[in-house]
Amino acid sequence: MDPHLLRTFVAVARHGSFSAAARDLGYTQAAVSQHIAALESDLKVSLLTRRPVVATEAGRRLLEHAAPILLRLDAARADVTRLAGAPRGRLHVGTSPLAAPGLAAALATLLGPMPRLELTVRVAARETVAAEVASGTLDIGLVDGLAAPSDPLRLSEVSPLTAIGVGEEQPVVILPRSHPLAGRTGLRLADLIDARWIDAPGTAAPLGDLRRAGGAEGFRAALRYEGTDTGTLVALAAAGHGLTVLPGPAAGQFPGVAGVPITLPRLVHRTELLHGSIGAGSPAAALATLLAG
Amino acid sequence: MDPHLLRTFVAVARHGSFSAAARDLGYTQAAVSQHIAALESDLKVSLLTRRPVVATEAGRRLLEHAAPILLRLDAARADVTRLAGAPRGRLHVGTSPLAAPGLAAALATLLGPMPRLELTVRVAARETVAAEVASGTLDIGLVDGLAAPSDPLRLSEVSPLTAIGVGEEQPVVILPRSHPLAGRTGLRLADLIDARWIDAPGTAAPLGDLRRAGGAEGFRAALRYEGTDTGTLVALAAAGHGLTVLPGPAAGQFPGVAGVPITLPRLVHRTELLHGSIGAGSPAAALATLLAG
DNA sequence: CCAAGTTACGAGTCACGTAAGGATT
DNA sequence: AATCCTTACGTGACTCGTAACTTGG
Numbered sequence: 001m002d003p004h005l006l007r008t009f010v011a012v013a014r015h016g017s018f019s020a021a022a023r024d025l026g027y028t029q030a031a032v033s034q035h036i037a038a039l040e041s042d043l044k045v046s047l048l049t050r051r052p053v054v055a056t057e058a059g060r061r062l063l064e065h066a067a068p069i070l071l072r073l074d075a076a077r078a079d080v081t082r083l084a085g086a087p088r089g090r091l092h093v094g095t096s097p098l099a100a101p102g103l104a105a106a107l108a109t110l111l112g113p114m115p116r117l118e119l120t121v122r123v124a125a126r127e128t129v130a131a132e133v134a135s136g137t138l139d140i141g142l143v144d145g146l147a148a149p150s151d152p153l154r155l156s157e158v159s160p161l162t163a164i165g166v167g168e169e170q171p172v173v174i175l176p177r178s179h180p181l182a183g184r185t186g187l188r189l190a191d192l193i194d195a196r197w198i199d200a201p202g203t204a205a206p207l208g209d210l211r212r213a214g215g216a217e218g219f220r221a222a223l224r225y226e227g228t229d230t231g232t233l234v235a236l237a238a239a240g241h242g243l244t245v246l247p248g249p250a251a252g253q254f255p256g257v258a259g260v261p262i263t264l265p266r267l268v269h270r271t272e273l274l275h276g277s278i279g280a281g282s283p284a285a286a287l288a289t290l291l292a293g
Numbered sequence: 294m295d296p297h298l299l300r301t302f303v304a305v306a307r308h309g310s311f312s313a314a315a316r317d318l319g320y321t322q323a324a325v326s327q328h329i330a331a332l333e334s335d336l337k338v339s340l341l342t343r344r345p346v347v348a349t350e351a352g353r354r355l356l357e358h359a360a361p362i363l364l365r366l367d368a369a370r371a372d373v374t375r376l377a378g379a380p381r382g383r384l385h386v387g388t389s390p391l392a393a394p395g396l397a398a399a400l401a402t403l404l405g406p407m408p409r410l411e412l413t414v415r416v417a418a419r420e421t422v423a424a425e426v427a428s429g430t431l432d433i434g435l436v437d438g439l440a441a442p443s444d445p446l447r448l449s450e451v452s453p454l455t456a457i458g459v460g461e462e463q464p465v466v467i468l469p470r471s472h473p474l475a476g477r478t479g480l481r482l483a484d485l486i487d488a489r490w491i492d493a494p495g496t497a498a499p500l501g502d503l504r505r506a507g508g509a510e511g512f513r514a515a516l517r518y519e520g521t522d523t524g525t526l527v528a529l530a531a532a533g534h535g536l537t538v539l540p541g542p543a544a545g546q547f548p549g550v551a552g553v554p555i556t557l558p559r560l561v562h563r564t565e566l567l568h569g570s571i572g573a574g575s576p577a578a579a580l581a582t583l584l585a586g
Numbered sequence: 587c588c589a590a591g592t593t594a595c596g597a598g599t600c601a602c603g604t605a606a607g608g609a610t611t
Numbered sequence: 612a613a614t615c616c617t618t619a620c621g622t623g624a625c626t627c628g629t630a631a632c633t634t635g636g
Binding site for chain 3: 612613614615616617618619620621622623624625626627628629630631632633634635636
C-alpha cells in the first residue's frame with residue numbers, strides 16, 4: 001500500500017476515470033491502470049468497477065482510510081520540515097467563515113509587536129482550514145465550532161495541532177422572521193429536533209454536533225450548503241429552506257432573519273487559533289520562530 | 294516517505310541501534326543505513342544522532358507521526374480485507390483489564406445463539422486492544438474508560454471503529470485503608486488534585502482524563518504502572534504508592550483497600566465493545582459475517 | 587582496535603512510458 | 612467506430628546485499 005498507489009486510487013475514484021486521473025497526476029493512463037492493478041492484487045480485492053469507473057464496497061472502505069492517511073503523511077512531512085525550514089517572512093492565514101470576524105482582532109493581538117510581513121488570508125471550510133494547517137499549507141488557522149465550555153474543538157483527528165481558545169459565544173438559531181418561533185427569547189434544542197435544517201458543515205455548526213448534543217436522531221437536513229459564504233447561508237435560512245446555528249454576534253448583522261439564542265446542553269460556540277508546532281508553547285513564540293528576522 | 298522507511302526509522306529509534314533494527318526487520322545493516330539516509334535526504338533534516346543513536350528534535354517529531362500512520366495503514370488493509378476474507382471460524386477477542394469481568398457476559402449475549410467456534414481471549418492495555426481491533430489482529434475488543442454518560446470513549450483516533458456501549462459504572466477511588474479520606478462515603482475530584490496518583494494508562498482511568506475533567510493541572514503521577522494486572526495495581530495503591538480510579542464493582546473485590554465513590558463532573562466509567570466493520574450494523578450481524586458456517 | 591555506521595558497487599527487481607490489444611457503448 | 616482500460620515489452624531507476632572503508636570510544 002504505497003502512498004503513491006493510494007493517491008492514484010483516490011484520484012481515479014474522484015474523477016471516475018483512469019485517463020482523467022492520469023492527466024491530473026502527470027502519469028500515462030497505462031501507469032494508472034498498473035497502479036490500480038497493483039493495489040487490487042496486493043489487497044486481493046476488487047476496488048473499482050470499470051465502465052463506469054466506480055468504487056466497489058471495498059473501494060469505498062479504502063477511500064475512507066486513504067484521505068486521512070495521505071493527509072497525515074503530508075502533515076508529518078510539514079511538521080518535521082517546519083523545524084528546519086528557514087523563516088519565510090510570509091504568513092498564510094486561513095479562517096472558517098464564522099471565525100473570520102474575529103480574525104482582525106486575533107491577528108492584532110498576535111502580530112502587534114511583530115515586524116512587517118507579507119500576510120495572506122483565505123476563507124475556507126472548517127475542516128479544510130484544519131487540514132491545511134496540519135499539512136503546512138497554512139501557518140495559522142482560525143476555526144469555530146460547537147464544544148463544551150473550555151473544551152477543545154473536536155476537529156477530525158488527522159494530525160495533532162495546537163489549539164488556543166480565543167473566544168466563546170452564545171449559539172443562536174437563525175429563523176425566518178415569519179417563523180412561528182421567531183418571537184421567542186430563547187429556545188431549547190428539543191423544540192427544534194423535528195425542524196428542517198440546513199447542513200452546512202464547513203460554515204455553520206455541523207448537524208452532527210447538534211445531534212450528539214441532543215442525544216437523538218432528527219436534525220434532518222433539508223438542504224446541504226457546501227459554500228463558505230455566511231451571507232448566502234443566512235439568505236437560505238431567511239428563505240425558509242431550513243434552520244442553522246450561528247454564534248450570537250454574527251447573527252445580529254443580518255436584517256432579514258431572527259436570531260434566537262438556543263440553550264444547548266453544555267455547548268458554546270467556540271473559536272480557536274490553530275497552529276502546527278506541537279510543542280511550541282505560545283502562539284506568539286511559534287510565530288516568532290516562523291517569522292524571525 | 295515510503296512506509297518501509299518509516300517502519301525502519303521507528304525500529305532504529307526504538308532499538309537505539311541500526312544493527313539491532315536490521316536484525317529485527319530482516320535487513321542487512323547497510324540497508325537500514327540507506328533507509329535512514331534516504332529519509333533524511335528526502336526531508337532534508339537530520340533525524341538521528343549516531344553514536345549514540347538517538348532521535349533528534351525532528352526525529353522525535355517524526356516518531357509521533359510514524360506510529361499512527363503505520364497503524365492506520367495496517368487498519369486500512371485489515372478493513373478492506375475483512376470484507377473479502379473468508380470467515381475463519383475463529384474469534385480473537387481482546388479486553389482491557391478492567392473490562393475483563395464483563396467479558397463473559399458480553400460474549401454470552403453475542404454468542405449465545407452462535408455455533409461452536411474456536412475462541413481466543415487476551416488481556417492487554419486499552420490502547421493496544423483498540424489498535425489491534427483496528428489492524429485486524431483482534432476481531433472484537435472490550436475496553437473501558439472514563440467518558441461522559443452515553444458518550445463514546447475517546448480512544449486514540451487512529452482508525453474509525455464501531456463501538457457499542459455495554460455498561461456504565463460509578464467510578465471509585467482506591468485508597469489505602471489508612472488513608473485519611475478512606476472513611477468518606479464520597480469524594481469530589483477537587484479533594485484529590487494534590488494527591489499522589491498512579492499513572493496506569495493501560496489499566497486504570499488515564500490521569501489525562503481526570504485532569505481534563507478537573508479542568509486543572511495537578512494529578513501528578515508518583516508512579517507509572519505499565520502492566521495490565523489489576524491486582525498488582527491495587528496492591529500498589531494499597532501500599533500507598535498513589536491513588537487510582539476503578540469502576541465500582543471491580544473495587545469491591547479487593548480487601549486491603551477502601552473504594553470511595555468519586556463524583557466526577559459528568560463522567561462515568563464506561564465499557565464498550567469494539568469491532569472493525571464500520572458500517573456493519575449490529576455486532577451480532579458483524580459476528581455472523583465473520584463466523585458464518 | 588573493535589564495534590558500529592557509511593560508502594561503493596553490482597545484480598536483481600520494479601516502475602514507468604510506448605505501443606499494441608481487447609472490450610464496451 | 613470511438614473511447615477507454617488492459618496487457619506486453621523494453622529501458623531506466625531503484626533497492627538491497629556484499630564488501631571495503633571510516634569513525635568514535
